[in-house]
Amino acid sequence: MERTQDLRVGGYKPMMSPQQLMEELPMSEKANKTVVDGRTAIQRILRKEDPRFLVVVGPCSIHDETAALEYAERLVELADKVKETQLVVMRVYFEKPRTTVGWKGLINDPHLDGSCDIRTGLQKARSLLLKTTEIGLPTGTEFLEAVTPQYIADLVCWAAIGARTTESQIHREMASGLSMPVGFKNGTDGNMATAINAMIAARAPQSFLGIDHDGRTCIVQTVGNPYGHIVLRGGKRPNYDPISIEEAKLDLVTKNMPDGIVVDCSHANSRKKHQGQAIVWKHILEQRLSGTDSLIGMMLESNLNEGNQRFSDDPSQLAYGVSVTDECISWETTESLLLSAHERILAAGFKAAV
Numbered sequence: 001m002e003r004t005q006d007l008r009v010g011g012y013k014p015m016m017s018p019q020q021l022m023e024e025l026p027m028s029e030k031a032n033k034t035v036v037d038g039r040t041a042i043q044r045i046l047r048k049e050d051p052r053f054l055v056v057v058g059p060c061s062i063h064d065e066t067a068a069l070e071y072a073e074r075l076v077e078l079a080d081k082v083k084e085t086q087l088v089v090m091r092v093y094f095e096k097p098r099t100t101v102g103w104k105g106l107i108n109d110p111h112l113d114g115s116c117d118i119r120t121g122l123q124k125a126r127s128l129l130l131k132t133t134e135i136g137l138p139t140g141t142e143f144l145e146a147v148t149p150q151y152i153a154d155l156v157c158w159a160a161i162g163a164r165t166t167e168s169q170i171h172r173e174m175a176s177g178l179s180m181p182v183g184f185k186n187g188t189d190g191n192m193a194t195a196i197n198a199m200i201a202a203r204a205p206q207s208f209l210g211i212d213h214d215g216r217t218c219i220v221q222t223v224g225n226p227y228g229h230i231v232l233r234g235g236k237r238p239n240y241d242p243i244s245i246e247e248a249k250l251d252l253v254t255k256n257m258p259d260g261i262v263v264d265c266s267h268a269n270s271r272k273k274h275q276g277q278a279i280v281w282k283h284i285l286e287q288r289l290s291g292t293d294s295l296i297g298m299m300l301e302s303n304l305n306e307g308n309q310r311f312s313d314d315p316s317q318l319a320y321g322v323s324v325t326d327e328c329i330s331w332e333t334t335e336s337l338l339l340s341a342h343e344r345i346l347a348a349g350f351k352a353a354v
Helices: 018-024 029-046 065-081 118-134 149-155 169-177 193-203 242-254 274-289 331-347
Strands: 053-058 086-091 139-142 158-161 182-185 207-211 217-221 228-232 261-264 295-301
Touching: 018 118, 018 149, 029 053, 029 086, 029 118, 029 149, 029 158, 029 295, 053 065, 053 158, 053 331, 065 086, 065 118, 065 331, 086 331, 118 139, 118 149, 158 169, 169 193, 169 207, 182 193, 193 228, 193 242, 228 242, 242 261, 274 295, 274 331
Parallel strands: 053 086, 053 295, 086 139, 139 158, 158 182, 182 228, 228 261, 261 295
Antiparallel strands: 207 217
């Protein structure tokens, strides 16, 4: 009989189960408190019970653990300085969607050489999340592969579903079962309907194929996630202006969805130039201070040093603390933006008891 299966599969590599990885790198009490408190605070911001701004800030993608930890140690100190006005969550992004081909992130290719050692990638990702939460810094990441959350989601406080996957049924089902708030980005063309529809789908119970903590294939049955929200990242044109914000709010209200909006200062809103992020940040801050309470947060792509560099499969050739994916603002710019916003918000009389 002629073979009909696996004609284009080169092989299978066995993986450890999520439970095995969690036993190898168990959650500590300190990390647990950071995750629980972080999720609770984000949920309160989404319910508008906490007037602070949610700020998700950090590298576009993690490729160097040493640089990422240095960034985290700086950020936790800055987060403490602005804690009355801003809840700071570090971007700890391990998976990168590709328009065609390219480096898929630390989990898929941790050695940056095309070897795709996913087992090591998951170990590195979980280790970094553990170290970040142990110093008291809440974490945020984008979930791209549907299996990945079983290995690391217990250490994540906020999750994103990207512009390319917001319309995906698989990702909407996955978000329905995630234990943390989830931000859905508008489509790459600027379409907000896909993100709102994703919110609606994720709020409902879902059933789909997945794996359990022991790595067994099973039917995953969820109860729905009430903490989905929209993230405006621009499209064919930026969408952080007051008219776009009002349109997004009205679209949410029309669908009986919570009107909390997070604005991504990068991507199409900054025309993918790091210099544009500060412009978006300042515009959103002004709108919030003028009374637009639907604006609950912002995202910044930030690294130790500004800009980006061409990807190299030889890590020794890469500049330290510089993104290998999208352009990032520098640490100095990041610090200046958050501290100046803190002063402006305090002067306006907005703060939370923490």
